[in-house]
Amino acid sequence: MSKVIAVANQKGGVGKTTSVMNLGAGLASAGKKVLLVDLDPQASLTLSLGYREPDKLEASVADIISRVVNDEDIPEGLGIIHVSDNMDLLPSNIQLSAVEVSMVNAMSRELVLRYYIEQAREKYDFILIDCMPSLGILTVNALASADSVLVPVQAAYLPVKGLQQLIKTIYTVKRRLNSRLSIEGILFTMVDRRTLYAKEIIEEVNEAYGKSIPVFSTEIPISVRASETSMVAKNIYDYDPKGKAASAYSALTQEVLKHGC
Ligand SMILES: Nc1ncnc2c1ncn2[C@@H]1O[C@H](COP(=O)(O)OP(=O)(O)OP(=O)(O)O)[C@@H](O)[C@H]1O
Numbered sequence: 328m329s330k331v332i333a334v335a336n337q338k339g340g341v342g343k344t345t346s347v348m349n350l351g352a353g354l355a356s357a358g359k360k361v362l363l364v365d366l367d368p369q370a371s372l373t374l375s376l377g378y379r380e381p382d383k384l385e386a387s388v389a390d391i392i393s394r395v396v397n398d399e400d401i402p403e404g405l406g407i408i409h410v411s412d413n414m415d416l417l418p419s420n421i422q423l424s425a426v427e428v429s430m431v432n433a434m435s436r437e438l439v440l441r442y443y444i445e446q447a448r449e450k451y452d453f454i455l456i457d458c459m460p461s462l463g464i465l466t467v468n469a470l471a472s473a474d475s476v477l478v479p480v481q482a483a484y485l486p487v488k489g490l491q492q493l494i495k496t497i498y499t500v501k502r503r504l505n506s507r508l509s510i511e512g513i514l515f516t517m518v519d520r521r522t523l524y525a526k527e528i529i530e531e532v533n534e535a536y537g538k539s540i541p542v543f544s545t546e547i548p549i550s551v552r553a554s555e556t557s558m559v560a561k562n563i564y565d566y567d568p569k570g571k572a573a574s575a576y577s578a579l580t581q582e583v584l585k586h587g588c
Pocket residue numbers: 338339340341342343344345346367371458459460516517518547548549550551553554555556557572
């Protein structure tokens with residue numbers, strides 16, 4: 328059994344990419360076979376994993392999408408980079424922007440990525456999709472391909488309004504395109520428990536959504552070491568194994584494993 332988790336929030340800079348990278352590394356070190364899909368033309372995940380010139384890669388997720396759109400065969404393993412034990416990456420680059428435009432007129436344009444992911448499921452236990460900060464066609468494709476959505480929320484601004492829009496989109500996709508879609512959980516990131524503000528937001532979100540929408544009991548603390556991981560191209564367990572962010576991501580990994588497939 329495989330599980331496909333889309334990591335999405337249309338708000339930028341909330342910790343989507345950092346969470347994909349570190350949850351992915353946590354699952355891989357727990358012995359799970361993991362594929363990370365970079366579905367953002369900014370290519371932050373690709374860059375963070377150390378592939379510093381994404382535009383020079385031989386193939387990327389853009390090639391996969393354009394082959395599906397044009398109904399062409401996809402050669403085995405096209406674009407896949409083996410990053411480390413148990414962990415592969417389907418990288419991205421700026422070509423994805425052009426491909427996104429070309430999807431607008433494609434047949435079943437919301438289901439293009441799903442066609443690929445359904446085949447990739449056979450090879451992996453977990454597929455994590457790093458979405459871009461928008462609710463456009465690429466993110467809808469990710470939601471249509473996924474079993475669940477993990478929603479990182481930065482506990483430093485009033486997130487409720489943005490979350491309503493995201494949750495509405497998730498339910499629309501569930502109704503029209505992908506009935507198995509569920510919410511894996513809201514994940515608070517960059518939490519500074521010393522500030523009353525963070526606590527208030529967490530309470531507010533718990534009140535508004537906690538009963539119907541799961542909230543991870545793990546919170547990711549604000550951590551300078553975590554913010555440095557993309558620069559040094561290391562996951563948090565290698566970069567700062569004893570730090571609070573590493574133990575939080577490890578607890579998150581356990582929660583996700585406990586949810587099962
Ligand atoms: N726990 C943390 N503590 C401090 N800084 C963090 C933490 N997690 C991530 N950051 C930093 O915050 C910034 C945004 O994180 P990240 O790139 O993961 O967010 P994102 O939601 O993927 O952004 P985008 O919407 O642009 O794709 C980055 O500079 C990252 O290094």
